[in-house]
Amino acid sequence: MEHRCENCIIRQFNSLRALNKDELKKVSDSKISKIIKKGDALFTEGQKLDGVFCVRNGVSKLSKLSSNGKEQIVKLTNRGEIMGQRSVIAEDFTNLSATAISEMEVCFIPKETISNILNTNPYFSLEVLRHLAHDLKEADDVIVNMSQKTVKQRLAEAFIYLKNNYGEDVNGFLSLTLSRDDYANIVGAATESLIRMISEFKKKGLIKTDGKKIGIVQDCTLQELADGF
Amino acid sequence: MEHRCENCIIRQFNSLRALNKDELKKVSDSKISKIIKKGDALFTEGQKLDGVFCVRNGVSKLSKLSSNGKEQIVKLTNRGEIMGQRSVIAEDFTNLSATAISEMEVCFIPKETISNILNTNPYFSLEVLRHLAHDLKEADDVIVNMSQKTVKQRLAEAFIYLKNNYGEDVNGFLSLTLSRDDYANIVGAATESLIRMISEFKKKGLIKTDGKKIGIVQDCTLQELADGF
DNA sequence: TGTATTAACTGACAATTATCATGTTTTAGA
DNA sequence: TCTAAAACATGATAATTGTCAGTTAATACA
Numbered sequence: 001m002e003h004r005c006e007n008c009i010i011r012q013f014n015s016l017r018a019l020n021k022d023e024l025k026k027v028s029d030s031k032i033s034k035i036i037k038k039g040d041a042l043f044t045e046g047q048k049l050d051g052v053f054c055v056r057n058g059v060s061k062l063s064k065l066s067s068n069g070k071e072q073i074v075k076l077t078n079r080g081e082i083m084g085q086r087s088v089i090a091e092d093f094t095n096l097s098a099t100a101i102s103e104m105e106v107c108f109i110p111k112e113t114i115s116n117i118l119n120t121n122p123y124f125s126l127e128v129l130r131h132l133a134h135d136l137k138e139a140d141d142v143i144v145n146m147s148q149k150t151v152k153q154r155l156a157e158a159f160i161y162l163k164n165n166y167g168e169d170v171n172g173f174l175s176l177t178l179s180r181d182d183y184a185n186i187v188g189a190a191t192e193s194l195i196r197m198i199s200e201f202k203k204k205g206l207i208k209t210d211g212k213k214i215g216i217v218q219d220c221t222l223q224e225l226a227d228g229f
Numbered sequence: 230m231e232h233r234c235e236n237c238i239i240r241q242f243n244s245l246r247a248l249n250k251d252e253l254k255k256v257s258d259s260k261i262s263k264i265i266k267k268g269d270a271l272f273t274e275g276q277k278l279d280g281v282f283c284v285r286n287g288v289s290k291l292s293k294l295s296s297n298g299k300e301q302i303v304k305l306t307n308r309g310e311i312m313g314q315r316s317v318i319a320e321d322f323t324n325l326s327a328t329a330i331s332e333m334e335v336c337f338i339p340k341e342t343i344s345n346i347l348n349t350n351p352y353f354s355l356e357v358l359r360h361l362a363h364d365l366k367e368a369d370d371v372i373v374n375m376s377q378k379t380v381k382q383r384l385a386e387a388f389i390y391l392k393n394n395y396g397e398d399v400n401g402f403l404s405l406t407l408s409r410d411d412y413a414n415i416v417g418a419a420t421e422s423l424i425r426m427i428s429e430f431k432k433k434g435l436i437k438t439d440g441k442k443i444g445i446v447q448d449c450t451l452q453e454l455a456d457g458f
Numbered sequence: 459t460g461t462a463t464t465a466a467c468t469g470a471c472a473a474t475t476a477t478c479a480t481g482t483t484t485t486a487g488a
Numbered sequence: 489t490c491t492a493a494a495a496c497a498t499g500a501t502a503a504t505t506g507t508c509a510g511t512t513a514a515t516a517c518a
Contacts, residue, residue: 132361192496
């Protein structure tokens, strides 16, 4: 049973909402649905993408290798996001790798379909522009955080972000479970440093842990920490 | 004597190249030319922009204040760049401040003019998209550099960037003269740390200084340093 | 042209963070 | 279920970077 884009609510959350019936049909006819297993890559840095991915479900990390071989996670994607647009628009190699953090359900849309619509539907272009503009603003914020905040502040901020964006389970643990390594690659620190900091937060009663799982205990104190108090 | 966009070569370097004669006339009729003195602001963080700036000449820094009150320079603009598009497109407050680093000659184009063209000319939208895509890629690179490279590496990289993008004078000094404070805010370090590093580079013969002015002496060694060797 | 202000610089020291070494726990798969 | 590999964890130490305090040099401008 294949899904039709016409019936997919996800498109309301991204630039595909600007499409008319006819365009939507073309997208639906050309798209390919895929299941990506946790840990598998959607694409890797330097690859030429011949389409974009629309995320129906699941979470991925967008990361980049630095010259010293360490991975830096630049962004976590949400449900409803379109991935790979930057690369398709600029007709450029991807500058980022995308890896599934949880099992994902995505639709691949060939770039010809996207290009055609971009060339004819200014509302679609405008929607895409708005999304890129949003990403750019977020990237600027990350730059400032990276250079002006301590690792401790960035980690506190990451916890709050994860809670706000992905929620928590019935026991108060973050729904999105990341490895310590992933945390280190988000805040940009050595894994050992990061683990130590998690221990410290736990000792202070700010968070609780259960294996890999992390739960936020003191939202406010954590927020203050992130803001530098 | 007012300049006409139709005769301005600068537009070949930015998204305005996608305009037709009629659109160009509209831009030219609605634009306002301005001279911005060194040190003056074009706009500041949190402001609502009612247009974009097309840079005919001069250099500016795009910066953002962090919660601890320190300034972080996110990007230096080049001749021919359009500033403020992100904010106008997203109909959002600016997330950055723009300050002239040298005397600037800019044209202010009202957002109505831009919006009209965006809504009707898909080639223009596509050009703007390409530029945003490029900015986004650069921002990702900055994130990785900030988190994975040392201050020393980032400074070396900054020197190379300044030489490649703004050139040097007949005596081999960088054409763009920045204050030590600006350098610190580019690489994201304390001003004192940065000054110390400049002294060190000088002592090692990698650069030369003359007051504020800085000249690159050993390009290759500096590049290697930036790459982490 | 003198003076006030700002920018550049240096030293001493403290805080943050990375690295290396090593042990423990968890996980995946034969 | 056993075992190898991966992930987690902690200590000791070194490197990096920031902070504070103070000096000197440059710049602006009355």
